[in-house]
Amino acid sequence: MTVARTLPGRYYADPAVFALEQGRIFGEMWVCVGRAEEVGRRGTFVCKTIAGESVIVARDRGGQLRAFHNVCRHRGTPVCTVPRGEASSFRCPYHAWTYGLDGHLLGAPMLGELRAHGFDVDDAALAPVAVESWEGLLWLSLHPAPSAVANQAAPALADLARFARYRLGDLRIGKTIEYQVAANWKLLVENFMECTHCAPMHPELCRAVPDFRSGLTSQERGAELAGEFQAFTVTGKASRPRLPGLLEEDSHRVRALVLLPNILMLLTPDHVVVLLLLPRGTDRTEVRCDWLFDPGAVANPAFDPGDAVELFDTVNRQDWRVMELTQQSMSSRAWRRGGVLAPAERQIAAFNQFVLARLGDSP
Numbered sequence: 001m002t003v004a005r006t007l008p009g010r011y012y013a014d015p016a017v018f019a020l021e022q023g024r025i026f027g028e029m030w031v032c033v034g035r036a037e038e039v040g041r042r043g044t045f046v047c048k049t050i051a052g053e054s055v056i057v058a059r060d061r062g063g064q065l066r067a068f069h070n071v072c073r074h075r076g077t078p079v080c081t082v083p084r085g086e087a088s089s090f091r092c093p094y095h096a097w098t099y100g101l102d103g104h105l106l107g108a109p110m111l112g113e114l115r116a117h118g119f120d121v122d123d124a125a126l127a128p129v130a131v132e133s134w135e136g137l138l139w140l141s142l143h144p145a146p147s148a149v150a151n152q153a154a155p156a157l158a159d160l161a162r163f164a165r166y167r168l169g170d171l172r173i174g175k176t177i178e179y180q181v182a183a184n185w186k187l188l189v190e191n192f193m194e195c196t197h198c199a200p201m202h203p204e205l206c207r208a209v210p211d212f213r214s215g216l217t218s219q220e221r222g223a224e225l226a227g228e229f230q231a232f233t234v235t236g237k238a239s240r241p242r243l244p245g246l247l248e249e250d251s252h253r254v255r256a257l258v259l260l261p262n263i264l265m266l267l268t269p270d271h272v273v274v275l276l277l278l279p280r281g282t283d284r285t286e287v288r289c290d291w292l293f294d295p296g297a298v299a300n301p302a303f304d305p306g307d308a309v310e311l312f313d314t315v316n317r318q319d320w321r322v323m324e325l326t327q328q329s330m331s332s333r334a335w336r337r338g339g340v341l342a343p344a345e346r347q348i349a350a351f352n353q354f355v356l357a358r359l360g361d362s363p
């Protein structure tokens, strides 16, 4: 028997590897960029970045979800320069070419002249990007003709179907925190896939879920909350009713799921935590963390997600600190061949294989 090895250091530190991942993973697969409710109302839009591309996602006047490259067809300036908002059109700040929420060119100062020279307005729409709302999650794909998100052949994506009773699509955002982490996105995925670091690093988490102290985790079974804990909160108290539709076996349990390429998720009795990893550089990852609740709970005037947020925000910050430290070693000559994976960390080996297969590589 041999001990499995981690990926070599260059996978976390080499800009060439990062560029390849941006193309073959984030530039070809469906990537989750947020929640569909961010563009729930007609006329609302958000700007998201995947694989280095700025993309506008909008709900048009007909209620249809649209996405297009944020690149003016005239001379290339981004037509949208704010992260989100409401609009009936996008007006380019350079020469005022104006596009509808469906991406079509509505007007331009020199349009008559252009037309006289054979310019086709219908051909000047913003370049479309595939967009889908699936399980309430907002997905983009830069692939020219992707199949549906639900068909994405990524390990663990199908797992979510087994937890349909959490009704992820109906939940609402109670709180969002964005983190800038100075570490490679793969370190964050790998960190989420094992809990042997939980005892030394996460005292608050281990108090809530004592099984984590022994590093015991399973996507299948999840882990039991401590006996005195009624919810996955900093106090252990339940400030909200359980999510409707959960089974008895879910009522005292926390489950951790990874949906490749970029979602880390925790299913708890009264809320769901969704972490989205958005790689921005070999050693830079933007992380968006949404705490999702039953819509009835969020609509309650007394709604306060603070007890749920405090617990996992603490865990996040503990993780990011060590991720940033670890990143420093990724370019060390001592890490050229990488390190080893303990038997309890075998899910990481499967993730590494997924990355290698997408890159068409062997380490």
Ligand code: FES
Binding pocket: 072, 073, 074, 075, 076, 077, 092, 093, 094, 095, 096, 097
């Ligand atoms: S670049 Fe957008 S109008 Fe000229």
Ligand SMILES: [Fe+2]
Binding pocket: 191, 197, 198, 201, 202, 315, 319
């Ligand atoms: Fe952790």
